[in-house]
Amino acid sequence: MDSFTFTLPTGPATVLFHGGISVPALPASGGIYVADRNTEPLLRAASGFSPAAPLVVLEPGEAHKNLKSVERVLEAALGSGLARDSLFVGVGGGVVCDMTAFAASLYMRGAPVDLVPTTLLAMADAAIGGKTGVDFGSYKNCVGSFHPARQIHVAVASLRTLPEVEYRSGLAEVLKTALLYAPKLYQIMSERRDEILERDEALLLEVIKRCVQAKARVVERDFREAGERMFLNLGHTFGHALETVAGLGTVTHGDAVAWGIARALALGERLGVTDPAYRAEAVPVIASYGWSVDPVHPALAGQADVAARLLEAMKNDKKKRAGRVRFVLQREINSTVVQEVEDADVIKVLG
DSSP states (O other): OEEEEEEETTEEEEEEEESSOBOOOOOTTOEEEEEETTTHHHHHHSBTOOTTSOEEEEOOSGGGOSHHHHHHHHHHHHHTTOOTTOEEEEEESHHHHHHHHHHHHHGGGOOOEEEEEOSHHIIIIITSSOEEEEEETTEEEEEEEEOOOSEEEEEGGGGGGSOHHHHHHHHHHHHHHHHHHOHHHHHHHHHOHHHHHTTOHHHHHHHHHHHHHHHHHHHHHOTTSSSGGGGGGTTHHHHHHHHHHHOTTSSOHHHHHHHHHHHHHHHHHHTTOSOHHHHHHHHHHHHHTTOOOSSSOGGGTTOTTHHHHHHHHHTTSTTOBTTBOEEEEEEETTEEEEEEOOHHHHHHTOO
16 A cells, blocks of 8 residues: 645645555544445445444435435434544545535534545545535536545555446546646556556556646645636536536536537637647547547437527536636646636537
């Protein structure tokens, strides 16, 4: 096992890399485990699991990322008499990690949380940096808080059994990080696609470590997303709108983000921000992993008023300011800006 520690306003956060799935020891004040039906068996077989501790098993998937699920966790914690220093432990993908940390942030105004991500998306992105939340109505992550985990326990071996659709979803966040901060990681994704898709464990460990370190450094510099951290939303304004319009859970988060990155590159080129040569190089890499790069995503093909509906969803996105939608755009790899864009320009890249 090795580790990587970064420092946040709330204190140090450590990512620990394990050979197999491991959960942290619970403190004397006790704790609670949160998993979903898919990850419960992994939790029960994990090193360090305490069967006497309360366990909440949620339904899996984006459709259950809501306040009702968080209430279940809070009710179990209160019913078990947990204290403010009791530990919340989330074992699962981004949905479980987000909800567990959000519940911990609310419990007695803030209890500690450790996360055990079991998907590539959670290992490379969702579990790192303390953004928590749930979907509200039909909108993605509209209710949430900043509440980072003290420790994140990563076991790359758990990716062997991850469904292909979830694995590919995580790869989109890896690509996002590569375009923003890690030219070497982008080179790996461009040149070693087959090994990545075959889930070569040694290569995946390198990929995840590069993602963790890149994101951690950004979060250290801008914990509450006042500036640079907004860059991590590359592709997300388009992607979240796609998820909303298609129906939450219809398109995976990663597939939506990959499509959103392609749309952001198209928008940037239209505005004279993105180097056309950069877009011409990056878009085929996106497509090579099977993600859509078409102006109209296949999930919305044949539907009416797609562009207008997507734009309406963007205007309800939490990243807007004073009612104006801002987009993360790139000049070229590792050169990024955030700017407001006229509605007409957005419509033009949506079909």
